[in-house]
Amino acid sequence: MAKYILKRLLYLVFVFFIVSIIMFFIYKSVPGDPARMMIDSSKQSVDPERYEQMYQAAREQLGLDKPLPVQYVSWITNMLKGDLGFSTQYRQPVSQIVGVPMGNTIMLNLVSMVLVFLITIPLGIITAVKKNSPLDNAVQVGTVVGYSLPSFVIALLFIFLFANLMPIFPISGMNAPGMTGDGMDVFLDRMYHMALPCIVMTFASLGGITRYVRAAMIDVLRQDYIRTARAKGLREKVVIYSHAFRNALIPIVTVLTGWLVSVFGGSVVIETIFLWNGIGKVLYDALMQRDFMVVLAMQMFYVIITLAGNLLMDLAYMLVDPRVKLGN
Template identity: 45%
Template structure:
């Protein structure tokens, strides 16, 4: 297993290099100029040219890429034009805020959706199955920003049960359990939106995967031998149905850090998704490239963890 992981990590190096070239090329091809972000609008042409030279934007594109990638490998992603600080200092705080929101949501969604998916598969076409099938269709088809706006109106504006924006109450200097309670109140509405959206898709994936397995010949054989239904479902069927679910887990890992761009914008949540939108709108190229590389590497690592998970749940898959 260790040899397999080492080999896969080595294979990721050329992929990461190609991704970095692609990201750098696309960002440089976008219209706009970051020079204006650092200068007074009344700056002269000479001042703008001097600023371009300071940022290294007057050099050829291949030279700019080489300078950027060599600095990035050393942990220097340049300065953010928006926050006037090194990018490496800007990103961690916002990633932490996104993780606070997403980790709770995904843990809850997986713990609830997998048992529901198993029950709906075992009781196919029952009232329970029909209810959660309708729930999944509605949850998948409803845009998160629209659902978020509905919750803001009914629970935030009309009834004022929960705060509608931010991560904590502005102006309150509270600590300890009071601060935790305040943050949980702010998590409530965006958390509900994310939980519903994730439950809808995970229940459907689990149900479909279980239905494919419980109709196999070896499941009927296990039942004919007199095994208890719980043993047949949870020991034999569920283990083989885990492979598609593991795939989803692999794709979920980047989401824990990347945040939900649209949802964070609607609820004004200070997460990394909003930072990415601001970086695009304000031409903060250093921050934009660093974030995209971070998300790309997380996606590759998520795929690697999914492959390792396949081998753990299915001994027929060899990783040597």
């Protein structure tokens, strides 16, 4: 197993560098001059000669005066050392900009993931066992509606219901005005502001995963070994959870791993709508301002999440199905 993990890690490192090269040159080919955008506010207050000097200095500071291959080597080397570059929008190192938002995004997504797991897996099992019952039909209608609606539509609907029609939750932001510090009151206020975005992200994910769990369970419950287990007189809970669910996990693992990766990408919309100070909102603002160093840092974060998710998927296969040989 250790040998397999080492081989996979080497492969993922190779993929990481290939993707980083592609993304770097794509963003470098996008129209727009970061150096000019960086000093654009000074254009009207200085003479043309001084402006040109400032422009050349900005190009040197950003490393734009060097050939593209040299720029890439410098960027990837610095990134591996923890230096993510310099933001033209915020006029400070990217690492100082993304630290707090990344923590906020991870917190938002982790809470949403836990809620989704706690709801979808039991719900999928129950609806599979009670197939074609009123509960199953109601859940199927709800999941189809939730699966069909884009996340931004769900967000706007929930804002209307729970912030306007019934003012239960705040519409946006992370804290109430004047609420600063690190005390318990601040933490509880942060959780209160995070409630509505979490509910939206959870609801948006319920449909697809519940339907996958239900379909996988229904397929397994039709198998001969399930009928044999019931014929032996095993309790229904043992049949469902020890025999059926264990085997249904094999296709579910693929779906859940892919969903874990997509959640971070999908949070861009939610964070922008709710003005949640996460990497999704930072990425959106950076794209609007052509702040490519911030964009590249955010995109590489998503690349790492995706590659790690693929490795976890392979390892999860081994855990749920001992017949899978990692060496193959």
